[in-house]
Amino acid sequence: MTTMSSSDLDNSLSPETAQLRSAVCTHCGCVCDDLTATIEDQRITRIxxxxxxxxxxxxxxxxxxDLRFEIEGQSVSPEEAIEKTADILGQAQSPLIHGLARSSTPGQRAAVELADRIGAIIDTSASMCHAPSILAFQRVGESTCTLxxxxxxxxxxxxxxxxxxxSHPxxxxxxxxxxxxxxxxxxxxxxxxVVVDTQETETSDAADLFxxxxxxxxFxxxxxxxxxxxxKTVTDARVGGIAIEQLQALAEKMRGCQFGAAFFGLGLARGPLGHQNVEALLQLVTDxxxxxxxxxxxMRNYGDVAGADSVLCWQTGYPFSVNLSRGYPRYNPGExxxxxxxxxxxxxxxxxIGSDGLNKIPDAALDFLRQIPTIYLAPADTEPPFVPTVRLTSGTYGIHDYGTAYRMDEVPIPLKPIFANEVPMDETLIQSVLEILP
Ligand code: SF4
Incomplete structure (x- = not known):
């Protein structure tokens, strides 16, 4: 049920126009919560x-x-799509649930409940972005704070x-x-x-030191x-292409500042040494x-990928790559x-479910997805890179319903709907599947 409090809405503009203050953007991990949406004729006309x-x-x-419910690309009723979903999951011996970055706490919680019920492996979009960082945190801890x-x-x-x-404008x-x-x-x-990178970027152009x-x-x-x-004394004249005097100057800045913050992205965390790079940065910060x-x-990219980590952690004990097929959680990234x-x-x-980043899916994984029964559940503005066996469309948290998104610093931000009409969300669709599972 989507209703908005009168303090959020300003209806004084005209009878057909309303403004929602403190609207929240879940497009990237900043989860900005200071937007104002002007609504006219059931559309957002100004943001x-x-x-x-x-x-x-x-x-x-x-x-x-545009809510689409389809089987093999053909339009069907929501009930038929839900029945087919339950049928596929009920017959599967080794089902996979993946995604959750475009979802929100209610949908993520329902997805874990479903994974537990059917003995699935559940994994989030984190496994293809900051998974090496999570492994590094688990080895050496992190010094952290809010934004x-x-x-x-x-x-x-x-x-x-x-x-x-x-990436986070x-x-x-x-x-x-x-x-x-x-x-x-x-x-x-x-x-x-300060920017440290392998290439010049818009951010390095704005930096005092690149x-x-x-x-x-x-590393x-x-x-x-x-x-x-x-x-300690370092005898090399250059390391990584940088003169040792410049590195010495950066070390001095780190030692002399009042409060330093090191933000790192996939340029550090991905690649053959990703988790060791992050481990080295975390240890530098500890020092x-x-x-x-x-x-x-x-720097978390996807809107609520941090929320997906959090929900999996509090429900299974692990943040991603969790296998529930034996009735208890097992965690093994890679496997x-x-x-x-x-x-x-x-x-x-x-x-x-709410998968972000499917454009990065390797060819071998995509080829296999085309050979097995697949169910794709996501808001209307996403397109899968293949024709799924079943397609279900949900509304978007923060646009059509309440929810919670975790900012990149793991601060939970409440989401309020911009529109007041009812649209099915992933949580309700997953619960409908749970109710009829054999
Ligand atoms: S920085 Fe990110 S969360 Fe903020 S408005 Fe832009 S896309 Fe949305």
């Missing part, structure tokens, strides 16, 4: 504070999305293997760049911005910084806490990661 990534998406949203603390305290911000100007404006905070009242002029390192050299550069921070306060944070399972042909049905 304030949206960025270049999300404005067009908001303006395409309507109160009545609010970064906004109010950080006078040194490092982006490593991340280009937020393109409001990150600098809201938390890490221009924004003034309690202990950095002059915003950008109180803050030193270290362009050689590909696959991050060496990070360990050199650890040595320099510890006051920096001997001198000052320093934190590390992942139980969705795309690896598909590439090896180790599942016999797949239920993709």
């Amino acid at each position: 304030e504070n949206a960025c270049s990534l999300s404005e067009e998406w908001f303006l395409a949203q309507t109160a009545t999305p 609010g603390e970064v906004r109010n305290r950080s006078d040194l911000v490092i982006f490593w293997g991340s280009n937020p100007v393109e 409001r990150h600098l404006e809201r938390y890490s760049g221009d924004v003034a905070g309690l202990f950095v009242p002059h915003g950008r002029s109180d803050r030193t911005l 270290l362009k390192i050689e590909p696959e050299s991050a 060496d550069v990070l360990w050199t910084l650890r040595s320099l921070l510890a006051g 920096a806490n001997d001198h000052t306060r320093f934190i590390a944070r992942r 139980f990661s969705a795309f690896d399972l598909l590439a090896r042909g180790d599942v016999d049905a797949a239920f993709l």
Whole structure:
């Protein structure tokens, strides 16, 4: 049931026009919650504070999305699609449930309940993005804080293997760049911005210091910084293509700042040494806490991928790649990661729920998906890269219903609907499947 509180809505504009303040964007891991949507004739006609990534998406949203229920590409009733879904999952010996980044806490919770009931392997979009970072956290821990603390305290911000100007367009404006905070009242002029990357980016153009390192050299550069921070002498003239004097200067900045924040992206976390790179960065940040306060944070790409990790953690004990086929959870990234399972042909049905990033699916996994029964459940604005056996369409949390999305710093942000009419959500569709499962 979707209703909005009167304090959120301003209906004074005209009889047909309303404004929703504090609308929330779930397009990237910033989960900005300060948008204002103007609603006319059941459409969003204006969206304030949206960025270049999300404005067009908001303006395409309507109160009545194109809900598609299909079997083998042919239109069917919602009941028939739900029955076919239950039929496929009921017969499967080794089903896979994957995705959840475009979902929200209610849908993610229902997906775990379904996985538990049918003994499925459940994996999230994290397994193809920040999975190596999660493995690194599990080995060495993390020094962390909320983005609010970064906004109010950080006078040194490092982006490593991340280009937020393109991927998270409001990150600098809201938390890490221009924004003034309690202990950095002059915003950008109180803050030193450092970018470490293998290529020039829009963010490196805006930085005070850009270290362009050689590909696959991050691990060496990070360990050199650890040595320099510890006051050791490094005899190499250059490491990773960077003069040792520049690395020494960065180590000094880290030692001398009031509050440092290192944000890292897939440029650091993916690749052959991904988890070891992240481990090295986390240890560098831990070392920096001997001198000052320093934190590390992942730049999460997909809207609620952090929520998917959280829900799986609190329900199964593990954040992704969880096998429930024996009636208790087993965790083994790689063995139980969705795309690896598909590439090896180790599942016999797949239920993709709110999957983001399917454009990155390897060819072998996609070929196998085309050979097995598949169910695709997602909001109307997504298209699968294959024709699924069953397609179900849901509304979008924060547009058509309440929900919760976890920001990249794991702060839960409540989502309010922009439209007040009822649209089926993934939670209700999954519950309908659960009710008729054999
Ligand atoms: S920065 Fe991300 S969450 Fe914020 S408005 Fe842009 S796309 Fe949405």
